[in-house]
Amino acid sequence: MISNLITHPSIALIAGAILIYIFKGRGNYISLISLLISFIILIVFTGQKDLIFATTKISIHYFSYSNLSFLFCLVFLLIGIIGKVFSIYNNNDNEKALILIYIASSIAVIFSGDFLTLYVFWEIMAITSTFVIWSSDSIHSGKAGQRYLIMHLFGGLMLLFGIIGLYLDTNNLAIRIINLESWYSCLILTGLLLNAGAPPFSQWISDAYPEGSYSSTVFLSAYTTKTSVFVLIMTFAGNYILILLGVYMIMYGIIYALLENDIRRILSYSIVNQVGFMIVGIGIGTELSINGTAAHAFSHIIYKGLLLMSAGSVIYMTGKRKCSDVGGLYKTMPITAACGIIGALSISAFPLTSGFISKSMIIDASYHQNLEIIWLLLLVGSAGVFLHAGIKFPWFVFFHKDQQIDTEDPPIFMKGSMIVASAICIILGMMPSLLYEILPYKVNYIPYTGNHVVSQLHLLLFSALAFFISVKYLKRTQTITLDIDWFYRNKLEYIDKAYNYISKSLFNYVEKINLGVLRNKFGVFEGFLLKQITISNMLTLILITLFIFLALNI
């Protein structure tokens, strides 16, 4: 069993996280080496085998290999390595170790073969990601992390109840396609969708992720939502309701991003938007759409990482995080600007970039299923992505009004990791077969047809025209847009007040009962218990108790 366990890609990462705490100050080396070892384990040792830890009562299926899990693990490790190189100048060892556990738990989720293993690592993922947010020095990170944690614990609870229901009903915890007919499957779906940022819980992404440090946002954006996408593919593929939720997410992301001022918050809204495309793909549920979803998740993780790295570079070098404070940075940060633009073109699915070869599979899948309205809405979504992330982000950050900020491109490792991510985006766009070969189903899809390229270029270029015509209406202001979180943000004080009121009234009630008599009676006994006993005596007592337990074999 131990030798089998070593072939799990998460183990190297967990070992790395422990070593970071032991050898302080060497976080960069340890995390990079453990990520590389994990990568090698995935490529070389991890094969087509399932590891099951079985007891008489329940079998834990902690490693279940499939083409899809290989694809997700590959991209998780890839962005892990790129992100690690990017965050090399961040001296927070705590954050580095937590990120390794976060990556390890998300990999463990995608390799888990039953719901129990999934649930355990799902919760570890939620907790470590909260600590990653908390380890940032942003002033709002504390409260944002709190809201993030509450939200995810709530989702985890839904998932747990769902899993219990599933076990009671079917006596089988294996991860499989579940029909959306029973109450527990609805609970499982709610729990999974909460992590994907589906309505009405979409706001946690834009609330929490931008509060991470300049480098940790790269990791945060990649794992939680995409793990959820993976599990949704495995459990709820082909449910029509997912198509509707996905379309809502696409539109939500665009509209909120158009009104947003914070650079990383714009990109967070575009995560919701892009995950929306994936959810639509899962909802369609055909081989083409599942392939499209997997491919889109792969390319999305890379270009979103790239966009957040370029945003992170701007924040690292200038210390400014709002569109209204920056502008004209293409002169002083040319490489960051070029990489940011490549990321922006990829997210907009511009031909010759990775987004083009993946998103079009989902859109074409809707056509093959004769979903005309959905197809038209997805086209609106594609145009809208170019509007809010493809042009708005680079335009307001790198061009627009020159704010005369005296700065330069970030240090070499940060530049290097951005260039590598840009190269992956372009290579995948130019050679789609590289990605298509590792997709779960066989691919007969050709992205570069005359019709497709022409229609996409038309759609995107005229979206750009719409943006430039209305650019003065989109001018950035120092504002935020209210969301569902209005219902509970800043309302925590009311909960505090209610708690104080209840405890005070309870206390008064207890005071009325005269406990004096009882207190006197127990006085002698209390005195004996409070006597100072030395530690050695205490330890002896514990040992004797343990020995008695052992001897009696209780």
Added chain:
Amino acid sequence: MKTRKNIIYVLFVFVNITPYLYSFYDFQKIHFGIDNIIGFYPIYGFLACMGLIIIAKTFSIIFKKDDTYYD
């Protein structure tokens, strides 16, 4: 002023490129019939974006608050 200049430049490039792109287009390989109309994608893309911007602006009338709202 600079923005305006950019718009004119972008418009100029688009108007020039657009018709030539259709020489690569195969009207036999259409999706739902609606995209067989010449100019469907440009017009649809443009109108969709204008629509989204209008919706966003309308939305912002009610829901836009100062960024110190929660502090």
